[in-house]
Amino acid sequence: MGTGASKGHPDKKNLPTGMEEHPSVVQNGSASTLPDNASIGNQWIQSKPEDDEIAEDIEQMVQVINRAENTEDQPRTQRTLDAEDVSLTFESFLHRNGTLYTCFTQNGTRLYFDDEKGIVPFPEELYSEGKFLNSQNEPDQEANGTRQDHGGGPGYLENERTSSFYIPGKGMVMTYMFEERTNVCKYFDTDSGAWLILPMLWEMNLDFINRRVQQVKDALPSISDYKEILAALRLCNYDPDEVISMFYAMFGDSLTDTIGGQQDFESMTSSRDINEKERQIENLNKKLEEQERELENRRLKCKYVEEEKHHLLRRTEALQERIGQLQTEHEKSLQEMSEIHKESMRPASPIHSFLPTQKESLLKLFKESREINACSLQLRAQAASDLANISHDLKSLRNAVEDMMDSTSQLEEIRSLYQRESMERRLLYNQLQELRGNIRVFCRCRRDDGKGGHLEFPSDEEILVMNNGGKKKFRFDQVFVPQCTQVDVFEGTLPIVKSCADGYNVSILAYGQTGSGKTYTMMGNGQNPGVNIRCIRELLCICQERERIKYTIKISMLEIYNETLWDLLSENGNSQLEIRSQGKTVTVPGLTETEVLTEDDIKKTMSLGERNRTVATTKMNTESSRSHLMVILRVNGVDSISGVGSSATLTLCDLAGSERISKTEATGQRLVEAAAINKSLTALGQVFSALKSNALHVPYRNSKLTHLLQPSLSGHAKACVFVNISPDIKDVAETLSSLQFGSSIQQIALGKPVQNTGTVKPGH
Numbered sequence: 001m002g003t004g005a006s007k008g009h010p011d012k013k014n015l016p017t018g019m020e021e022h023p024s025v026v027q028n029g030s031a032s033t034l035p036d037n038a039s040i041g042n043q044w045i046q047s048k049p050e051d052d053e054i055a056e057d058i059e060q061m062v063q064v065i066n067r068a069e070n071t072e073d074q075p076r077t078q079r080t081l082d083a084e085d086v087s088l089t090f091e092s093f094l095h096r097n098g099t100l101y102t103c104f105t106q107n108g109t110r111l112y113f114d115d116e117k118g119i120v121p122f123p124e125e126l127y128s129e130g131k132f133l134n135s136q137n138e139p140d141q142e143a144n145g146t147r148q149d150h151g152g153g154p155g156y157l158e159n160e161r162t163s164s165f166y167i168p169g170k171g172m173v174m175t176y177m178f179e180e181r182t183n184v185c186k187y188f189d190t191d192s193g194a195w196l197i198l199p200m201l202w203e204m205n206l207d208f209i210n211r212r213v214q215q216v217k218d219a220l221p222s223i224s225d226y227k228e229i230l231a232a233l234r235l236c237n238y239d240p241d242e243v244i245s246m247f248y249a250m251f252g253d254s255l256t257d258t259i260g261g262q263q264d265f266e267s268m269t270s271s272r273d274i275n276e277k278e279r280q281i282e283n284l285n286k287k288l289e290e291q292e293r294e295l296e297n298r299r300l301k302c303k304y305v306e307e308e309k310h311h312l313l314r315r316t317e318a319l320q321e322r323i324g325q326l327q328t329e330h331e332k333s334l335q336e337m338s339e340i341h342k343e344s345m346r347p348a349s350p351i352h353s354f355l356p357t358q359k360e361s362l363l364k365l366f367k368e369s370r371e372i373n374a375c376s377l378q379l380r381a382q383a384a385s386d387l388a389n390i391s392h393d394l395k396s397l398r399n400a401v402e403d404m405m406d407s408t409s410q411l412e413e414i415r416s417l418y419q420r421e422s423m424e425r426r427l428l429y430n431q432l433q434e435l436r437g438n439i440r441v442f443c444r445c446r447r448d449d450g451k452g453g454h455l456e457f458p459s460d461e462e463i464l465v466m467n468n469g470g471k472k473k474f475r476f477d478q479v480f481v482p483q484c485t486q487v488d489v490f491e492g493t494l495p496i497v498k499s500c501a502d503g504y505n506v507s508i509l510a511y512g513q514t515g516s517g518k519t520y521t522m523m524g525n526g527q528n529p530g531v532n533i534r535c536i537r538e539l540l541c542i543c544q545e546r547e548r549i550k551y552t553i554k555i556s557m558l559e560i561y562n563e564t565l566w567d568l569l570s571e572n573g574n575s576q577l578e579i580r581s582q583g584k585t586v587t588v589p590g591l592t593e594t595e596v597l598t599e600d601d602i603k604k605t606m607s608l609g610e611r612n613r614t615v616a617t618t619k620m621n622t623e624s625s626r627s628h629l630m631v632i633l634r635v636n637g638v639d640s641i642s643g644v645g646s647s648a649t650l651t652l653c654d655l656a657g658s659e660r661i662s663k664t665e666a667t668g669q670r671l672v673e674a675a676a677i678n679k680s681l682t683a684l685g686q687v688f689s690a691l692k693s694n695a696l697h698v699p700y701r702n703s704k705l706t707h708l709l710q711p712s713l714s715g716h717a718k719a720c721v722f723v724n725i726s727p728d729i730k731d732v733a734e735t736l737s738s739l740q741f742g743s744s745i746q747q748i749a750l751g752k753p754v755q756n757t758g759t760v761k762p763g764h
């Protein structure tokens, strides 16, 4: 389908006044330019067909309908199409992929003309994927609040929040007007006694705004239009980092190329536009080459079949010639025979006239003639069988070609159906996740027989702590009781792992006091592997299942000890690392990354990291519980058909023990360690509370831990936090403190997660 998309609206008279034709609307299923700020729901978008083309289309439709009518109803006299049968009032349907379909109605059924299939009913599933641009047939339904049901399909024109438009460098994109919380700058209007929104240009008078605009300008000198920057700041909650990231996402390489240069925003847009065009041309060239190769193959096949045919024809001709010759010889022999026969019938001649030599030659001739006769019959039979074989071969060849074409088109159909289904499934899945919240907090109580009388679990989501005669209840997304297995716990994280393969940054953190089961939850042991191994294993499985997308998964492991980063996979023992960030992109230059393909690779890599960690902790005379362990997986995927790439990270973090310094009574090195842990866990709490209050500034850089976790905890990510607790009564104070921390996170919702996708350039 799609090839039958309309070539334009046939009735120009019906255009609303003042609407102009746009020269670059979609034709025949291919997306092309739409007006820059197209609010498609409110505008007509008109292609620019020639009148002849329209007339041709109508003619074609009418002929096809007439033919269909005549074949259906043979006994009736030939009917022509009249106004009762077909309403020639056309409607334009704009698919969100940019394809424009022209439909018309016959006997109450909406039809459209498909180039391949002819006139077919307009597919129901398309109603939810676009909208009708004109409402001549449905007079102002929106205005009077009614909506027509199209054969059970979802309503259209009902969601004015959805639209689409063209971004140079990205092609057609879908847009949606989201309702999100952002900070708003207002001024107090003494006249009205109310706080009013400060117009954008006046905002520039504020130091607060100026500083942020300057920050973005400093980072991206090529964007010189301060209004552009201010508008972006408004959208990004006045967060300069987010604005920088947004511009990076839009302009990518071209932005980097122009940093420090003199190019401005517009020239960057056009250079990106040119790049995009070049890429499209390159793609088209590749397609052309493929088609040419295909054509060449077919030409060769045809040539071969032609040669074969000629060869067989020549053979048939030769055989026929030979048959002719043999027949002549045969006739000649027969003639000679009859003459001899006549001769022998004559009255006996003198014995001397019938010489023995003549008799001999006659006998020989007779023998030869019989042989020739037999041979001729044989040749005829051979020729007939050869001809039958040839026609049989030709027939099977033709059938094979037809079968091949059939199965190719079936395969294409199945493939596109499958792609659509799996895309929808993933979309729904992620929507479900978003509805359930982007930070999920689980509580897990360590297994310890005979202890934990002060803990109760009223439901799957609640835990009750009895202390000093009082009771305190905490709610989480899920509470894992001591009897829960590693499999139960892993299942809670499964949705988040699937999201990672779809291009979302996700993280799983284990928080709790020393000995509460963080390492057991994250790492587990040989018989009962924890979340880490299971997540990576699941990720590998998902990536292998999606044959169309080529994934690469790279793993790195690092430890944060006393606010210092150590590479755990480095070949030269541990090496100290630094964090670098640009906008919201956080990198650790020099961090060792190992590609993993199988579960075995994961196990080997993780045990190498564990070994290095043990060596390091021994060398530094410390314990593993005094540092944060991070396993980072970078998942890059490229769709082999569309070329769209996605990149995401899965960060698995076993945090250091959370007990308070006062309780540990530490001194010396232990005090330094405790202070570092305290700093980073406090920073983690501050990040969560800034996110909760929608603060203007989220203090990610207050610790190495939060700085590294920034991409996984900002508005574009999904996170899962395990609050591990001990069932021991002596740990009740720490248990309460951990549960308090967990329930404060529980109330935070990150912004809508964003998939990190983009078109991958060859060679990247």
Ligand SMILES: Nc1ncnc2c1ncn2[C@@H]1O[C@H](COP(=O)(O)OP(=O)(O)OP(=O)(O)O)[C@@H](O)[C@H]1O
Pocket (backbone or CB within 6 Å): 445, 446, 447, 482, 512, 513, 514, 515, 516, 517, 518, 519, 520, 521, 624, 625, 656, 657, 724
């Ligand atoms: N759910 C459980 N089932 C069985 N054993 C458990 C469970 N949780 C923890 N353990 C055991 O309890 C002990 C302490 O757990 P673990 O080392 O995971 O705690 P931790 O919070 O990581 O401590 P640290 O901060 O010192 O690393 C380990 O021996 C572990 O095997």
